[in-house]
Amino acid sequence: MSGTYRAIQLQRFAESFRAATEIVTLDLTDPAPGQVLVRNHYCGINGIFDTQIARNAVDYVKIGLPTLTGVEAIGVIVAVGEGVADFAVGDAVVTTRFPGGYREWNLADQGHFVKVPELAPEWLALAxxxxxxxxxxxxxxxxxxxxxxxxxxxxxxxxxxxxxxxxxxxxxxxxxxxxxxxxxxxxxxxxxxxxxxxxxxxxxxxxxxxxxxxxxxxxxxxxxxxxxxxxxxxxxxxxxxxxxxxxxxxxxxxxxxxxxxxxxxxxxxxxxxxxxxLLTEQWPAARERVFSAYSSGDLKVRFDDRKFTGLEGIFDGIERLLSGQSIGKVIVDLRP
The missing domain is CATH 3.40.50.720 (NAD(P)-binding Rossmann-like Domain)
Structure with a gap:
């Protein structure tokens, strides 16, 4: 896989996420054994976590500069590395692992991803x-x-x-x-x-x-x-x-x-x-219950009315969440 992609990178510590980060261009590479390559379509906003990361104030995450950012994203698998058995090209997957969210493409170990029924933002919010x-x-x-x-x-x-x-x-x-x-x-x-x-x-x-x-x-x-x-x-x-x-x-x-x-x-x-x-071992059982409740119509997903697009929209999405005005989940559409 050749080419480049864009991502938001933490380059310095500052009071706000916008002040601490830059959009950078990185090389796109093939997945190594055990890895999958995903084209991200939507990312979820975690404004308080993002702000504290920018300030180096999250005790359980050790930050080495520079680092990519973001936690949540849903996308489609474009390539798989040798030894990957549980995923295939075309699968819709979600990641909730830092720093897989605020980037157009995500290359990571297969353990960072969860297969979901379809490439829809509702499954990102649920997962x-x-x-x-x-x-x-x-x-x-x-x-x-x-x-x-x-x-x-x-x-x-x-x-x-x-x-x-x-x-x-x-x-x-x-x-x-x-x-x-x-x-x-x-x-x-x-x-x-x-x-x-x-x-x-x-x-x-x-x-x-x-x-x-x-x-x-x-x-x-x-x-x-x-x-x-x-x-x-x-x-x-x-x-x-x-x-x-x-x-x-x-x-x-x-x-x-x-x-x-x-x-x-x-x-x-x-x-x-x-x-x-700290509760990763309990995630699969909770995910099964939440997915089942949504599939049966017992659980509804609400997205904030404000629409954000592209990596540039992530900054606005964070500030929207921090403003206290949002209702429901704040997401960003990363599709070109």
């Missing part, structure tokens, strides 16, 4: 964010049928899957999101109670309506929302930390209040960290 949602809710949150489940950023890429998965298990879902459009979307997904944090107090509503009643609370925001979830966790409840968008600047708020143990001990409750990259 990446859908699996993450299932892992956070079911594996770390250990949700049980009929429980009360609170979810922050409920109208986002991750949140909109968790709302559906919890509602399908008969859970009473408390969805926290910002703005009337997002609130309406969360209701349509099956949320029993929606709290619009732009016009309502999450702290006050939970204290009045859900005192000590949150069996599972999954937070990706931090700050006062995390505090409210923790204060109202039920006996034997689980608060899952899946991110800290409010602390993106790298300067976590210093708070003075009773230690977290006082919120947990007498309830037998727990706070659990969700880091999907």
């Amino acid at each position: 990446s964010t859908g699996v993450s949602a299932a892992m956070a809710l079911e594996y770390i949150g250990a949700v049980e049928d009929g429980e009360t489940v609170a979810i922050s950023a409920a109208a986002g890429g991750l949140g909109h899957f968790m709302v559906q998965l919890a509602a399908q298990r008969g859970c009473h879902v408390v969805a926290v999101c910002g703005g009337s459009d997002k609130a309406a979307f969360a209701r349509d997904l099956g949320a029993a109670r929606v709290i619009d944090y732009r016009s309502e107090s999450v702290t006050d509503i939970l204290a009045v309506e859900y005192p000590d009643k949150l069996d599972v609370a999954i937070d990706t925001v931090s700050g006062t929302i995390f505090d409210a979830f923790l204060k109202n966790v039920a006996p034997h409840g689980r608060v899952v930390v899946g991110g800290a968008a409010a602390d993106l600047e790298g300067r976590p708020e210093i708070v003075t209040q009773p230690r977290i143990a006082h919120s947990l001990y007498y309830k037998g409750a727990s706070v659990r960290g969700f880091m999907n990259g």
Whole structure:
């Protein structure tokens, strides 16, 4: 395979992904034994991770400059190396391995890819964010049928899957999101109670309506929302930390209040960290459940209304996600 392709490369550490990266042209080569060559068609945006990578602030990823970027992409196999038995030319595949996302072509070990039924962006969202949602809710949150489940950023890429998965298990879902459009979307997904944090107090509503009643609370925001979830966790409840968008600047708020143990001990409750990259052995089972739910029509995929194309669109997609305006999954069409 001869020719070149373009990719986004991290060339320096900076405050923003746009400032830290450049679009570069690289040589296209044939796959070595055990490798597959994929033409990427769509990539998924992970704006908070991307920003922290740009700042060299992701503890579990050791960055050596320069490096390519991006995590999620779906494409079609164009060539396979010697010894590759599970994939063939023409297969649609997804990768969720850094740095396979923000590039027009991806050459990597066959273990980096998962075969999907068709070359459609829905399967990218399901294989990446859908699996993450299932892992956070079911594996770390250990949700049980009929429980009360609170979810922050409920109208986002991750949140909109968790709302559906919890509602399908008969859970009473408390969805926290910002703005009337997002609130309406969360209701349509099956949320029993929606709290619009732009016009309502999450702290006050939970204290009045859900005192000590949150069996599972999954937070990706931090700050006062995390505090409210923790204060109202039920006996034997689980608060899952899946991110800290409010602390993106790298300067976590210093708070003075009773230690977290006082919120947990007498309830037998727990706070659990969700880091999907540490759960790769559980991905296949979660993927099977998510794919099955989508195929049966029980799980829907929502993409943000803003359309982004080409590698240049990745920068705009990241900034769109960080703005807090997106609803659903943010993706970029990489096709020429």
